[in-house]
Amino acid sequence: MVKAVPSWLRLASVVFVALTALILLAPLIVVVGVSVSESQFIAFPPNGLSLRWYQQVLSSNAYLGAAWISIQIAVMVTVLATVIGGAAAIAIHRRQLPFSDLLATVFLSPLVLPTIIYAIGMLMFWSAAFGPVSPITLALSHTVIALPYVVRTTLAVLAESNPYLEEAARTMGANRMQRLWFVVVPQCIPGLAAGAFFAFNISFDEAVLSLFLRGPTLTTLPVQIYGQLEFSPDPSVAAVSTIMIALTIVLIFVIDRMLGLTKFASA
């Protein structure tokens, strides 16, 4: 069948994919290029080759402080979203609660609502109810937007699980906790793992909630970069950005090794 595709079209699709790859990857390549430039100014193609901007980033309190806050929040979000989302997915999957469908919709609803709308709601609500925003505010809000991903990946894995395993465990005398912990949770692990990686990635890269819920001592890495871009970008921004891209590549590699990226992308 593939042979029957006209040859001009095959050529056209090769050119098309190459151009699309260029559009999708150009900004990333440019950022990496700028980061190794020797020049004082942002320039692409880079002039010379030097790692001085990385050195500068690694000795900058502003960047290191922001990175530390980002990591702390991302870890909190990963734990919270995986535990809360995983538990919810198990409950939704069993379909024994009334309004099971509604529950699924509720848990996926943060996906539909634009983040900016949620961000100002959270800012206004938190200020009215508890006063100034704190890292807890930001972590909770990131957890809310990461939750649907964990629920979805876990539900996807549970959909392929064997429902009789739990019943078998029950007949063999396993109690409720044992069935949950030794039978159901192990089956969820690929979904939980994928969800956890997504949660970490979402929190670490998220800019909108972090911009609205920032404070003098609450600046995440994307917010720090955004601030630099608005005023005076120098190649050190590119160095930080390159580190973030590298982290993303590592995450993608891990997800592919653990779960298979192709299967995941078309799910």
Add this chain to the structure above:
Amino acid sequence: MNDRTENLLLALPGILLLGLAFFLPIAQMLLLSISGPDGPTLSHFVRFLSDPYYLNILWRTVRLSLLITLICALIGFPLAYIMTKVGPKLRLWLVVMVILPLMTSVVVRTFGWMVLLSRSGLIPEMLRDMGLVGRTFALMQTETAIVIGMVQVLLPFMALSILGVLTRIDGRLEEAARTMGCSFLATIRTVVLPLALPGIVAGSLLCFTLSASSFVTPNLLGGTRIQVLAASIYKSVTATPDWPFAAAQAVILFAGILLVLAPYIKLTGTKHG
């Protein structure tokens, strides 16, 4: 403890979190949008909808979002189709090519475009060298820059939405069409495209929603002069600050998005029910 209690306990932390940190904040925002110094008021909405400056922002947001969505669909469909036809190894690389930008922070990607599109950047320079544009040609702080940046940001969503549907299409349908004498392009038009429509629609809705509500990329590439609705909301929260007005603008954005989503939600609702 019975089954229902166990499941309720499992879902409870999530319900509490979403109730307290998601639905309550949205309610608070809705409330604030109609709050004035002396009781409930619609003055913030009136102010927005009667000022040509804000109406212009609204119109620009809708126009750019539609254009960005259209371009994403035009690139996303062939891309997703090609992804289903290549071998597993190449497909993995294409998936990486789509997912890597998707999982990279929007701030980082926008920075890349700022470098490429700036006055001395690669793209304006190339266009000038080719003699296609004049010496004063600039791309930064134009709507074109916003469209270019946003297409790169949103294309992965579109491609993945369509890919999800395309992989579930029975390949034999295409073969049947070909055996019955359809040309390749006719097969795409009469078999693949109609079957892929749900994915294209879902991807378009997603792109439109995300595009209408994003402000990081438009702010950095379009500058303060070319504002979109989300950027105006951000300004009302941080610069002005006028929170009730910001809330009213957010409600207008939300209402606009629901207006676009509503026919689709109704459509899928009847299909399942």
